[in-house]
Amino acid sequence: MIKALAVSAVAFLLAGCGSPNGNSWLIRTATDEVSVKEAGIRWIEMAPEARIRFLSGNNPVGDFVTALGRNSMVTEEIDNETYLYSPVVQTMRDCWLTNSSFIAYTDSITSQVRENISEGDLSNYRELLGKIVWYSSETEGQQGPERLPELGWAVAFAFDSMDTGSTVEIEGLVYTLDSVVTSPRHLIDETLADTDRFVAFAINSLAESRVKRHLASLKNTVLESINIDSAAVATYCTRRGSMEDSAILASWNSGSISVLEFDGITTFLSIGRPYTTTSASWVSHNLNNQARLSYITEIYAEENPDDFITIQQEANDFAVDKASELLYTANVTNMVVVPDSMVLEAYSVMDSIPMMPESRIFESVAVSGDVLDEALAMVNNGDDLLEFGNPGYREFLAPGTEFLSRQVYPTELPQSMETTLFLLEEGDSQWQRPIEVVEDLFVIYRLVEIIPPHTASFEEMYESIKLGLLVHLEEQRTMEWICELEQNYDLQINHEILGDLPEDPSLWGSL
């Protein structure tokens, strides 16, 4: 701790001796060493928003060097099978890889398809604009509605010259034109008159439809071969603990997904939040989708090996990030608790307790537009509106009640409701005019109680005090943990050369 603070606070007050160069060590632990040059490169490679984090402090370079030393220790701490190489983190890495590859592949083929759209394509599109078709074929079954120009040109022009109900054979496949709708000629002519907009639309339409068709064919290829073990999926949803980690949930021509791997996929989809599903359809959908993404990743890696290496590196960085979060959770988050007694003690020692503004409690009934008149008729007849049966304004209901609100403050309410509710005087229990709080949802309400301004109670302060304590204790525990690491790793900062280095770390890389 003392060492860390010393580095942060006085690094540049220490006059160095000697002439540091890029190879001089700047940070040293029991297992690692960072040179001046390496630190300079890390500074340059840092994202601008990350660099601002240091530049906005009083001691940017000192804080940067300290953080770099700590980062080095944390990197060592996660470099094992508990964290970085754990099955869950590695599966999350693979999910990141497949997601990114899918995006890159889609972008890549979209770009290629757009480049290949010809003047002939645009001319054909111009001719067929305004036509939507339904059709059927032996291989695709019933299709539609589809834009006619988005079908292959041979099929599209054949359909354009056919009567509905008739068939045509193209490249060995028989197609039946089931139905056609055509926009009015004058609207088509007006659209074509704006050439730039028409061309932009046609290019988008052709590119998107061709890419979509291609991706659908890849998906079908995978789904034709995938075998999802529905019994295993059912067990996974109800008794995960009874399953072997290696049990296979799904397999296809070029891959498979085990129970443990699906745990990782679930963790990726929920990004670290523990999630237990009982939905077999959710599991099956994600098994199918992961198989699709994996297959497309294989294709992308084969067609774009250099770009794929870059994505792999980014996936590795993502895995490091996730592993470090697991480490933090184990060493900090899970170690910090804020008991109610601590919150109470903090409340009791507050120098001054803030005043709470006036609040009010109301009773309400919420109705949709189609029954609003019925509800208003009850009010006019003097009937008990609560017997209408519709629960009140859900957002403000007190726990366990159907009509009674909790205490509300003026700023919480829709303006039109706030104005009226907070003008009502004590004892006025008339039902007020309905307010449409969200579309087609009307609230009819009446005042129940006025709570005047008062000193905040413990209950009213509880959440904000607890949050403040939690944030603070986490920070305190982080510092304790970091100090333990600094001792274990014998973290050293080369104070002697710091004073002789250029003030701008981006220059260290060229020393």
Place this chain on the structure above:
Amino acid sequence: MKILALVSVMAVAAFAMTDAAPQIGVTQPGVDTWLEEIAYFDLEGGGIPNAYTVGCGWDGVDFWITNGAGQAGSSTGMFYIFDHDGILTDSFPQVNAPGWGLRDLCCDGTYMYGSVSSSIDYYDITTRAKVGNFIGPISPNRALAYDGTHFYTSSFSTDVYQLIWDGVSGSTAASTIWSTAATSAYGAAWDALGDCLWVTSANGSGILDQIAADGSLIAHHTLSGLSTMGGATMAGMYPVNELYVLAQGSPDAMHGYDVNPVALQRDTWGSIKVLF
């Protein structure tokens, strides 16, 4: 704010072992049992002057938020443009969209689409001018999504329709009933990575439906902390795949779900994390 400041002072006095000033008041929005909330911005606090926001779309750079300014006394609805960090950067009126105005939005990379009646209007995302319209199957075509070729729409008590527009302004889109799995839909967003349609519900229960590409229900999710939802949109920020939903609450707000960068908000740990 006064309360938080007091807590901050009290906490500093009690625990002085820190590298830097403690951060109090970190946003802690509600979370779902599955989807983790990664982003939140208050639309009313962010500059929209009333609580009538209804829909959202993403043009590749910014969010477009629709607001039923007609409900607040104006003659037509408004668009509000927010950047990815939730900063209001622009606003301009919708064309002839009274009452609640255009509802949910979707974008095809050229146009932003939204509906106030049976008509689906489209605006150039560069000039932000209305370019044209076409007719959809319901009125209004409240929830709206686009998957690259097909649109999807639904409403409070309708099925989900898949429709295709021929590109001719003023024409009527052809449509079919695609799914019966949505629950009182208000917003929709097509997720290309997840190969599914997300549909938000306006029934006050916080339901978010996930529907497969064949129209079958994958799962009903419930977003705790949210009740009545408006529009939905994907906001793909490579490599993160983000789903945003608009909550019609107090205040109206945008909630984003997926990867969680919250670690960077912590003091000491955040400084270490940014170097990975």
